[in-house]
Amino acid sequence: MHQHPIGTTPHPGTRLDGSLFGPQNRCFACSPDHPTGLRLKFHVEGDEVVTNFTPARSHEGAPGVMHGGLVTTVADEVGVWALIALLGKFGFTGTMNTRFPRPVRVEREVQGRAKITSKSTRIVHAQIRMVQDGADCFTSTMSFILLNQKGAETMLGGPLPEGWKKYFR
Numbered sequence: 181m182h183q184h185p186i187g188t189t190p191h192p193g194t195r196l197d198g199s200l201f202g203p204q205n206r207c208f209a210c211s212p213d214h215p216t217g218l219r220l221k222f223h224v225e226g227d228e229v230v231t232n233f234t235p236a237r238s239h240e241g242a243p244g245v246m247h248g249g250l251v252t253t254v255a256d257e258v259g260v261w262a263l264i265a266l267l268g269k270f271g272f273t274g275t276m277n278t279r280f281p282r283p284v285r286v287e288r289e290v291q292g293r294a295k296i297t298s299k300s301t302r303i304v305h306a307q308i309r310m311v312q313d314g315a316d317c318f319t320s321t322m323s324f325i326l327l328n329q330k331g332a333e334t335m336l337g338g339p340l341p342e343g344w345k346k347y348f349r
């Protein structure tokens with residue numbers, strides 16, 4: 181029987197940048213007005229959520245190479261945005277199983293691509309790739325944990341803004 185891939189249609193009305201969550205969103209990776217953040221934006225291509233980012237010299241670890249932790253930051257973020265865009269849900273990163281097959285060079289665009297591979301009530305698995313000049317530089321299987329409103333409030337340490345509640349179970 182033909183199986184529809186999970187989450188292939190953008191969740192209706194979803195604006196694919198950090199302004200979606202309003203001024204309380206201070207996310208280093210996606211807040212549009214973070215003073216030193218990455219200010220990532222996202223779009224959907226088929227069953228993938230995609231972000232484009234050009235690392236600067238200030239994102240280096242080894243000379244000429246983007247710091248692996250920052251590569252992971254972009255990859256983690258595009259994974260979460262796959263849940264937001266395709267499922268209308270927010271998940272907290274639970275696990276990452278990652279390889280870095282090639283360096284990401286600074287001052288050249290790298291593309292983050294995330295695809296949802298499985299979904300249950302409480303866990304979503306996604307496959308994330310970071311691609312530069314047509315080659316995979318980072319591949320990871322990540323799990324994201326879906327909390328209910330009470331669990332999210334406990335985790336975040338306070339009540340959720342009204343507009344965030346729908347992103348939880």
Ligand SMILES: CCCCCCCCCCCCCC(=O)SCCNC(=O)CCNC(=O)[C@H](O)C(C)(C)COP(=O)(O)OP(=O)(O)OC[C@H]1O[C@@H](n2cnc3c(N)ncnc32)[C@H](O)[C@@H]1OP(=O)(O)O
Pocket residue numbers: 201205206207210256257260270271272273274275302303323325327335344347
């Ligand atoms: C709307 C919000 C807007 C925000 C604006 C900014 C946007 C962008 C921000 C983007 C930021 C980027 C993203 C970030 O940076 S998210 C930040 C990085 N991640 C964290 O800080 C998570 C820290 N960990 C925790 O808080 C808890 O351990 C979590 C919440 C993960 C689970 O809590 P808890 O343990 O109490 O949950 P449960 O007992 O109900 O279990 C539920 C199910 O999950 C399974 N499980 C549990 N742990 C793991 C695990 N580690 N791997 C795999 N599976 C795990 C468990 O077996 C069970 O499965 P099942 O038995 O039902 O099958």
